[in-house]
Amino acid sequence: MSQTTLGDDELFGEAAAEVRADVEEHLGKARAELPDPDEVWAADADNVLGVLNGLRSALDAGDAEDHLRQAKKWYTMGDRADAFDDAADLAAAIEELETLIESIGDAHDDVSDLTNAVPELRGTLRNLDDDPANDA
Numbered sequence: 001m002s003q004t005t006l007g008d009d010e011l012f013g014e015a016a017a018e019v020r021a022d023v024e025e026h027l028g029k030a031r032a033e034l035p036d037p038d039e040v041w042a043a044d045a046d047n048v049l050g051v052l053n054g055l056r057s058a059l060d061a062g063d064a065e066d067h068l069r070q071a072k073k074w075y076t077m078g079d080r081a082d083a084f085d086d087a088a089d090l091a092a093a094i095e096e097l098e099t100l101i102e103s104i105g106d107a108h109d110d111v112s113d114l115t116n117a118v119p120e121l122r123g124t125l126r127n128l129d130d131d132p133a134n135d136a
Contacts, residue, residue, distance in 0.1 A: 016083035019074050020090070026071035027093050033064035035104060052115040059108040061101055068097050 039058040045051045075090050077083075084090070 012083070016078060016081075019078040019083055020087075022074045023071045023078065023090050023094075026067045026074065027090075027097065030064045030067035030071060030097055030101075033062035033067060034100070035059055035061060048118055049115065052111055052118065056108060056111045056115055059104055059111060061104050061108075064097070064101050064104075068094070068101060071097075 035058050040055065043051045043054060045054055071090075072094055075087065075094060079087060079091075
C-alpha cells in the first residue's frame with residue numbers, strides 16, 4: 001500500500017478499533033467464565049458439607065480474572081494512547097466485572113472456610129457427647 005492510500009490517522013483509527021475490539025472480546029470471555037447463577041443457587045446434597053462443597057465448586061470463576069486482566073491491559077494501552085473517542089462504557093464494564101469477580105472470590109473463600117470449619121465443629125461436638133465427664 002502506498003503512503004497516499006493509508007495515512008497515519010487512518011492507521012491509528014484502525015488500530016484503535018482493533019484495541020477496542022480486543023477489550024470487548026476479553027470482557028465477553030470474562031463474563032462467559034463467571035459462575036452460572038442457577039448453579040450457585042441450587043443445592044443437591046445429602047448434608048451441609050455436600051452443599052458447601054457444591055457451592056464452593058459453583059463459585060469457581062474459571063479464567064474470568066485472566067480475561068479481565070487482558071481487557072484491562074488493552075484498555076489501559078488504548079486509553080493512554082488516547083485511542084478511544086469514548087471509552088466510558090469500557091471503563092464501566094471493567095470496573096463492574098472487577099467488583100463482581102472480587103465478590104465471587106470473597107464468597108468462595110468464605111465457603112471454603114465454612115467447608116473446613118463445619119466438619120471440625122461436628123467432630124468437636126461429637127467428642128463432647130462422648131466425654132463421660134459431661135454425664136455428671
